[in-house]
Amino acid sequence: MVSRKILVLGASGLIGRFVTDDLRLRGFQVFGVARQFSPSQRQSAADLELPVMSMDAAALSRLIWEREIDVVVNCLGVLQDGPGSDTGAVHRDFVARLLAAIRDSGRPVRLVHISIPGAANEDRTAFSQTKREAERLIAASGAAYAILRPGFVVAPAAYGGSAMLRALAAFPLQLPAEEAATPFQPVAVEDIAATIAWLALRDIDDAATRAVAWDMMxxxxxxxxxxxxxxxxxxxxxxxxxxxxxxxxxxxxARLGDLANRLGWMPPMRFTAIAELRRGVTGDPSGWMEATGIVPKTIAQAVGGHVATIQDKWFARLFPVKALVIASLSLFWTVSGFIALFISYSAATGILSSHGFPPSLIGPVTVLTSLTDMSIGVLIAFRRTCAIGLVAGILASLGYMVGAAILTPDLWIEPLGALVKTGPAIVLMLVALLIMDNR
Incomplete structure (x- = not known):
């Protein structure tokens, strides 16, 4: 095998992670780059956590030069603008810096860029428009490039849209007729990795592969x-x-997903996702198939090759429930604190008073616990602080239970069982903590 050093940008994502691991198994020396890897993804010293989106052309050029890179695979992408996500910055501006870095590195580098299929005149979202702008920058750069436009990607892992389709399949729900009939050509992630490996072995001066754009499905x-x-x-x-x-x-x-996006979450059901879903996924893979000799797997081969394992089933069922769990816990804490402080303050203080609580502490304790509850609800609502809020909620619940057992033990046997019900709430918060991982 001809030795090739490959740099994969976005190596923590659905395509990037699989491609990185697959190319290593094929014998290539691969450096995977991402802003952050999950603990389970840190399998190699060649996986580099770098603030890639804030790196200028000079820093990117040094990265290419110092590691003697022959092929750069750009898998970076975001679905929609939101906190920490800017489609223009990721799809267009970064590609412009990357092209300058390749030019200035002084090395013969092939750029393999992951884009989207479809006709440019059908682009309606910022996601698709900025993806197409990046394609135009690459085509005009003079660099050796391959623009790959995969259809709906089927992979062993499931993020975003692929997770959403698995969730739909796990429940007895059918899409509306118009959406159900949308053309939706898939591609197996193994075929994407095989294509990149095939390109990596081609000479950079090979006229047949120096500047290509292929639909893959x-x-x-x-x-x-x-x-x-x-x-x-x-x-x-x-x-x-x-x-x-x-x-x-x-x-x-989609509207609820956009609201969640403002809180830092990245739900698969957002305005852009639904718009792209209704547009469909179509293309002509004949050029790709003829050039590489790859016969793409069909959806039946990609998915039907194995029966789902128990972890596949659990994930598909729990994926949509996760959002419901987080939302209900956030509302539970926020609303309960709000009611106690603003709507039923006298009733809340009356409960403490009727159980012999020191009068001087009744007001301050009611205010403090109400503010604590609302703060926990707000912490759970935001993605960055959700885990902190869940831990705080568990500790606060345990504190309420212990405090009541010491100061007002008869609350444990009151007819509505408010304290008894705190136990299942703690279990639900623990479940939420255990399914926080996104990848």
Whole structure:
């Protein structure tokens, strides 16, 4: 094998992580770069945590030069603008700096850029428009490049849209007829990795591969409903009766997803995701297939090659429930504190008074606990502080239970069982903590 050193940008993502690991197994020396890797992804000293989006062209050029990179694979991408996410900065501005870095590195480097399929005149979202702007920058740069436009990516891992389709398959829900009939050509992530490996072995001066743009997906037509049906078969839910959801639920879900996005979360159901879903995923993979000789896996081969394991089933079922758990816990703490402080203050203080609580402490304790509850609810609502809020909620609940056992033990046997119900709330917060990981 011809020795090649490959730099994968975005090596913690769905495509980037698989490609990094696959190329290493094929014998390439691969440096994976991401802003942050999860603990389970830190498998090699060649995985580098770098603030890649804030690196200028000079810093990127040094990275390429010092590690003698031959191929740069750019898998960076964000779905929608939001806190910490800027489609223009990631898709367009970064690519401009990357092209300058490749030019200034003084090395013969091939850029492999992951883009999106579809006609440019159908681009309606900032996501697709900035992706297309990056393609134009690359094509005009004079660099050796391959623009890969994969369809819906099927991988062993599941993030974002791929997780959402698995979740739909795990429940007896059917998409509205129009969305269900949307053309949706998939591609197996293994075929993407095989293509990048094939390109890495080509000479950079090879005219046939110096400047190419390929759609990558199965050539057989398939609809979104057909893709979900394959996941249903794998999960064992294909024979379940289904309820067709009304179209307005998708729009409502997108609005709620956009609201969650403002709080730092990255739900798969957002305005851009629904817009791109309704646009469909189509392309012509014939150029890619003829050039590389790769016969892409069909959706049946990619998904139907194995029956879902128990962890696949649990993930698909829990994925949509996670959002419900976080939202309900945030509302539970915020509303309970608000009610005690502003609506039922006299009733809250009356409970303490009727149980012999020192009068001088009744008001301050009621105010303090109410503010604590609301603060916990707000902490849980924001993605960056959610784990802190959940831990604080567990500690506060335990504190309330211990304090009541010492100061007002008869509350444990009051008819509505308010303190008894605190135990299941603690368990739910623990469950939320255990499913916080995104990748």
């Amino acid at each position: 199965q050539p057989q037509p398939v609809t979104l409903s057909g893709v979900i049906d394959q996941f249903r078969w794998s999960l064992g839910t294909s024979r379940w009766p289904r309820v067709t959801m009304p179209a307005f639920l998708l729009d409502l879900g």
